[in-house]
Structures are given as structure tokens and as C-alpha cells.
Amino acid sequence: MTDTVLRVRDLTVSYGTTTAVRHADLEVRRGERVAIVGESGSGKTSLGNAIAGFLEPGTATVTAATLELDGTSIVRTGTGPRIPVRTPGLSMVFQDAMSSLDPVWTIGSQLVAVLRATEKVTKRRARADAIDRLRAVGITDPERVMHARSYELSGGMRQRVMMAIALSSKPSLLIADEPTSALDASLAVGAMELMVDLAEQEGAAVLVISHDIELCRRFTDVVVVMYRGEIVEQIASRDLAEARHPYTRGLLECIPTLQSARLDELPTLESVRARLEGEAA
Structure with a gap:
């Protein structure tokens, strides 16, 4: 391999x-x-x-x-x-879990569908595995979440559900x-x-x-x-x-820090690029 x-x-x-x-x-x-x-x-x-x-x-x-x-x-x-x-x-976790999860299907139905498509298991076994998957991503009440729909969950909970679904297909690469x-x-x-x-x-x-x-x-x-x-x-x-690349250095210098909080003007990519070009000249 x-x-x-x-x-x-x-x-x-x-x-x-x-x-x-x-x-x-x-x-x-x-x-x-x-x-x-x-x-x-x-x-x-x-x-x-x-x-x-x-x-x-x-x-x-x-x-x-x-x-x-x-x-x-x-x-x-x-x-x-x-x-x-x-x-x-290959599996993917998207930026907006709300629009990525089906609002009609329950979370359990979506997770069970992925598990059964990945492995030929019974619906009962897939449901038990789904509950285990939800627990693995830190959801403490998986039975309730199994019956919920995406709009009934918080943003953090939806993101955890997306991770559970994405990793249920046993990918070699997660995007x-x-x-x-x-x-x-x-x-x-x-x-x-x-x-x-x-x-x-x-x-x-x-x-x-x-x-x-x-x-x-x-x-x-x-x-x-x-x-x-x-x-x-x-x-x-x-x-x-x-x-070494000026753009990478610019990105790093634009990260907010306790030191930059004291500046009258926060650094931007344009201001950092201008300064670096001036130093190079």
C-alpha cells in the first residue's frame, strides 16, 4: 500500500x-x-x-x-x-452544517444510511453503531439527537454530527x-x-x-x-x-495578538506587503 x-x-x-x-x-x-x-x-x-x-x-x-x-x-x-x-x-465536512444536513430526515436516519451504505449490516446494528458514533463525537444524549432534525440542534451539535457522519464511511482522506x-x-x-x-x-x-x-x-x-x-x-x-514567502509572512503578522492590541492601527495584508517591499528595496 x-x-x-x-x-x-x-x-x-x-x-x-x-x-x-x-x-x-x-x-x-x-x-x-x-x-x-x-x-x-x-x-x-x-x-x-x-x-x-x-x-x-x-x-x-x-x-x-x-x-x-x-x-x-x-x-x-x-x-x-x-x-x-x-x-x-473520501469524506467531507462542510463549512455550513445547517445546509449540509437534510432538514427532513432525522439525524439518526442520515447516520444509519451512511453506515449501511459503508457496511452491509442490519438496520438494528447500524442504529446501535450510530449511537456509538454520536457518543464518540461528544454528544451526551445520543438517543435524543437520533430523533432530532438538524434545525433542532445548536451549531456546535450540528458540526459534531457532521463529523460523525463523515467518519462513519471509514475514509482514508477527510476534507x-x-x-x-x-x-x-x-x-x-x-x-x-x-x-x-x-x-x-x-x-x-x-x-x-x-x-x-x-x-x-x-x-x-x-x-x-x-x-x-x-x-x-x-x-x-x-x-x-x-x-519565507512575503504573503505567508503577511498572514502571520495579521494574526491578532496582545502586542498588536496596543497599536493605533492593526496590520493588514496591504500594509505588511508595503513594508516588506520597502525593506526589500
């Missing part, structure tokens, strides 16, 4: 005449936690959706020299159905698109910690798409930085302080 779970070479995503991702190269090893970071519009979500197969052929054009999951090509020709077809071995953006700071840390811990238990690699570079530094192994549709730097998370 290859050590590389995901291999991407020369991947480009275009929406009409607009190119969102240019010639991206990316690798994720088994059990590794990789973050894709950048400001809004940098192309990180388009890259994640292209890998997962969530871009409609009529809306986006995706080309790649290589796009492999567990050594099997998952390049999509654009001639398939409009509704995405599940890629075995998480802004998994903490709808949560406050304390809940975000707990949710990220829970997700990476559960993925490690399941043996799944994690690809996190986020604008929160500090959270990614804490919970991932590698940070991939995107700027204007291009990957400009890949660096070990522990070495972020030594990042």
Missing part, C-alpha cells in the same frame, strides 16, 4: 474565463494533517471541491495531470451526472472546509481537536481548508499557502515562523 493518500499534479480550476486555481501540486500522506490557508478568494475552497468532486461540469472546468486517491485516479471527465458521485475513501468558521473561538479549538483526534483513531488523513492560520499551526503537520489561485508555499506547521 502506498504511503501517499492524495496526489495532485497540475490541477487547474476555471469558472468560465476566470481561473480560480492554477497548476496546483499537492500530496497528503497517510495519517497526515495538512492545512490549506489563504484569504477569501485565494482558491482554497475551489481546490478542495475539485478534489472531492463537488464542482458541476456545467459551472466549472477542472483539469489535472494527476488526481489520485490511494493510488487510483479520480480525474472526472465532466460527462457524468450533475449530482456528485461519492468517491470511495474539512472551514469546519470551525461558524463557531466561537473556544468551540473552534475543541471542534478542531476532536476532529483530528477522531481522524487519527480512524486512520484517516485530514485536509483542512481554513483562513485561521493560527489554528492550523496548532493542529496540522503541514501548511499549504494559496494566493490568487496559486500555491506559493508549503511548510511544516512547526516552522511557520520561518516562512
Whole structure:
């Protein structure tokens, strides 16, 4: 079995005449936690959706020299159905759990459906496994949640349910698109910690798409930085302080700190870029 779970070479995503991702190269090893970071519009979500197969052929054009999951090509020709077809071995946690969960089906029905599609088990066994899955993500009253619908749960509870569903298919790669953006700071840390811990238990690699570079530094192994549709730097998370690309350095300097709170004007990407260009000159 290859050590590389995901291999991407020369991947480009275009929406009409607009190119969102240019010639991206990316690798994720088994059990590794990789973050894709950048400001809004940098192309990180388009890259994640292209890998997962969530871009409609009529809306986006995706080309790649290589796009492999567990050594099997998952390049999509654009001639398939409009509704995405599940890629075995890949699961995704979306930014907005409210719109990702079916508001008509109960949480239990959705979780049981995934479990039975993954393994040929009885409905009774799947229901028992579903309750165990909900407990595993920290839900203390799983029987009640099994009968609830998504709009009856808090944002934090919905995000935990999404993690339970995503990991129930036993993926080798879990893609998480802004998994903490709808949560406050304390809940975000707990949710990220829970997700990476559960993925490690399941043996799944994690690809996190986020604008929160500090959270990614804490919970991932590698940070991939995107700027204007291009990957400009890949660096070990522990070495972020030594990042060399001006854009990465700009992102780091824009992180709010106790020191920056005393400034009359908070740093922005534009102000940091201007200063760095001045220093280089």
C-alpha cells in the first residue's frame, strides 16, 4: 500500500474565463494533517471541491495531470451526472452544517444510511453503531439527537454530527472546509481537536481548508499557502515562523495578538506587503 493518500499534479480550476486555481501540486500522506490557508478568494475552497468532486461540469472546468486517491485516479471527465458521485475513501465536512444536513430526515436516519451504505449490516446494528458514533463525537444524549432534525440542534451539535457522519464511511482522506468558521473561538479549538483526534483513531488523513492560520499551526503537520489561485508555499506547521514567502509572512503578522492590541492601527495584508517591499528595496 502506498504511503501517499492524495496526489495532485497540475490541477487547474476555471469558472468560465476566470481561473480560480492554477497548476496546483499537492500530496497528503497517510495519517497526515495538512492545512490549506489563504484569504477569501485565494482558491482554497475551489481546490478542495475539485478534489472531492463537488464542482458541476456545467459551472466549472477542472483539469489535472494527476488526481489520485490511494493510488487510483479520480480525474472526472465532466460527462457524468450533475449530482456528485461519492468517491470511495473520501469524506467531507462542510463549512455550513445547517445546509449540509437534510432538514427532513432525522439525524439518526442520515447516520444509519451512511453506515449501511459503508457496511452491509442490519438496520438494528447500524442504529446501535450510530449511537456509538454520536457518543464518540461528544454528544451526551445520543438517543435524543437520533430523533432530532438538524434545525433542532445548536451549531456546535450540528458540526459534531457532521463529523460523525463523515467518519462513519471509514475514509482514508477527510476534507474539512472551514469546519470551525461558524463557531466561537473556544468551540473552534475543541471542534478542531476532536476532529483530528477522531481522524487519527480512524486512520484517516485530514485536509483542512481554513483562513485561521493560527489554528492550523496548532493542529496540522503541514501548511499549504494559496494566493490568487496559486500555491506559493508549503511548510511544516512547526516552522511557520520561518516562512519565507512575503504573503505567508503577511498572514502571520495579521494574526491578532496582545502586542498588536496596543497599536493605533492593526496590520493588514496591504500594509505588511508595503513594508516588506520597502525593506526589500
